[in-house]
Amino acid sequence: MPDSVDIRANEANEAFEAFVGDHELRVQQCDGCGRRRLPPSWICPHCLAEEYEWIAASGTGVIHSFIWYLRPLDPAFLATPYNVTIVELAEGPRLISKVVGVQPGDLSVGQAVEAAFEDGPPGATTLVFRVRETADGAEG
Amino acid sequence: MVGIEPRVTSYLDYATGGFTTQYAAMLVAAGVCDTVACVFGANPRQATVGDSGAYVYDPTYGLVNAGAIAALGWTRYMSKYETVEEDLGAVAVTFRRHARLNPNSAFTEPLTLDDYLATPYTVWPFRELDICKVTAGGAALIITAADRAGDHPKAPVYIGAAGRQQAPLELAGDEHLMCYAMTSVAEQVYREAGIGPGDVDLLMATDSSTAAVIHTLENYGFCEPGGGGRFVREGGIALDGEIPMNPDGGQLSGGYLLGWLHQVEAVRQLRGECGERQVAGARIAQYATTGRWRTDFLSTIYVAE
Numbered sequence: 271m272p273d274s275v276d277i278r279a280n281e282a283n284e285a286f287e288a289f290v291g292d293h294e295l296r297v298q299q300c301d302g303c304g305r306r307r308l309p310p311s312w313i314c315p316h317c318l319a320e321e322y323e324w325i326a327a328s329g330t331g332v333i334h335s336f337i338w339y340l341r342p343l344d345p346a347f348l349a350t351p352y353n354v355t356i357v358e359l360a361e362g363p364r365l366i367s368k369v370v371g372v373q374p375g376d377l378s379v380g381q382a383v384e385a386a387f388e389d390g391p392p393g394a395t396t397l398v399f400r401v402r403e404t405a406d407g408a409e410g
Numbered sequence: 411m412v413g414i415e416p417r418v419t420s421y422l423d424y425a426t427g428g429f430t431t432q433y434a435a436m437l438v439a440a441g442v443c444d445t446v447a448c449v450f451g452a453n454p455r456q457a458t459v460g461d462s463g464a465y466v467y468d469p470t471y472g473l474v475n476a477g478a479i480a481a482l483g484w485t486r487y488m489s490k491y492e493t494v495e496e497d498l499g500a501v502a503v504t505f506r507r508h509a510r511l512n513p514n515s516a517f518t519e520p521l522t523l524d525d526y527l528a529t530p531y532t533v534w535p536f537r538e539l540d541i542c543k544v545t546a547g548g549a550a551l552i553i554t555a556a557d558r559a560g561d562h563p564k565a566p567v568y569i570g571a572a573g574r575q576q577a578p579l580e581l582a583g584d585e586h587l588m589c590y591a592m593t594s595v596a597e598q599v600y601r602e603a604g605i606g607p608g609d610v611d612l613l614m615a616t617d618s619s620t621a622a623v624i625h626t627l628e629n630y631g632f633c634e635p636g637g638g639g640r641f642v643r644e645g646g647i648a649l650d651g652e653i654p655m656n657p658d659g660g661q662l663s664g665g666y667l668l669g670w671l672h673q674v675e676a677v678r679q680l681r682g683e684c685g686e687r688q689v690a691g692a693r694i695a696q697y698a699t700t701g702r703w704r705t706d707f708l709s710t711i712y713v714a715e
């Protein structure tokens with residue numbers, strides 16, 4: 271039955287992308303065990319329940335890890351420098367993304383970030399993050 | 411076919427050597443085959459220049475190359491433990507020193523820690539020398555039953571034990587980023603062999619990145635978690651160190667044929683054939699390999715006759 275699995279996996283991915291297109295970040299919350307998860311999946315990796323809800327995420331998180339490409343490692347991605355960052359959302363799940371508006375040397379593990387949205391051509395909005403300014407104006 | 415009529419032939423789509431030999435050993439143990447030839451060859455266009463691990467993990471964000479995953483793991487590791495840049499540099503320098511004693515090595519230019527530190531970053535925190543290059547070459551291993559091994563012209567090396575653990579490709583998980591599935595392999599292989607890491611004379615292990623060496627040393631119990639960098643800087647993996655590792659120069663300097671050369675060197679070392687780079691008195695060699703984009707981990711204990 272691999273086809274039906276693929277269709278449901280795609281449904282979750284497409285729903286997530288549609289939210290991002292509307293500048294919304296949502297995470298899946300399992301109806302079975304209550305755990306929140308991303309990247310999108312059709313079945314809960316913890317308890318195998320298939321039912322879930324999309325709940326609104328705060329958009330805040332911290333940097334879990336990051337790297338800076340300073341020399342291209344693949345001919346399809348030549349525009350160095352760029353970072354790839356793993357963000358741990360306040361709701362728990364971790365995402366592969368990038369932090370915008372920063373230069374090499376600006377990032378650190380544990381740094382506070384918040385979701386932002388980069389609009390490309392129609393239907394091609396990308397979820398990104400930027401460093402979060404705290405109340406006193408300093409970087410969090 | 412030139413007088414050979416194999417009962418079984420298989421092509422493993424991606425195997426770093428150990429997985430192939432484990433399969434071969436299973437075929438022999440099950441009585442399906444008497445003797446199995448495991449062969450590998452590669453002649454990449456970018457030999458000695460191109461980075462190993464070419465792969466697009468995420469096209470949206472440009473997460474490319476297996477070395478980048480290892481780099482993400484090292485950033486994470488640096489946030490957990492105290493590290494210095496020389497931790498990774500010492501891995502590169504040690505294996506280059508070994509490679510210079512191996513006439514088959516791909517990279518034999520002298521390399522010092524200062525040389526390492528002077529090279530630019532490629533995917534920070536990694537420098538050029540932290541990710542191994544693809545190289546050309548071939549390797550073959552013959553696996554047969556122990557009671558037939560005497561029929562061959564050279565002394566056999568025995569497979570003493572094996573352990574294997576697969577793990578999901580969860581890119582954002584610390585288990586994946588720091589290869590924690592190795593601890594399960596270690597538990598299996600040492601229990602089956604009835605030994606511990608302190609009994610191993612020689613370690614042949616995946617070094618497609620310098621950081622992988624630190625994770626291997628810690629996860630297999632050769633040093634404590636967080637202590638791998640210091641262990642290497644203090645000479646722990648040198649030929650005369652606590653656990654001599656990759657005396658052929660490994661994948662970083664000897665040559666990258668996935669993980670096949672690690673096994674070839676293990677056999678040669680246990681036969682005492684390695685000349686200047688011979689680990690004195692090596693009787694027990696441990697092979698530890700990582701495959702399939704860090705989702706498959708295997709270790710074998712090889713024992714000299």
Ligand SMILES: [Zn+2]
Pocket residue numbers: 300301302303304305314315316317318319
């Ligand atoms: Zn669940």
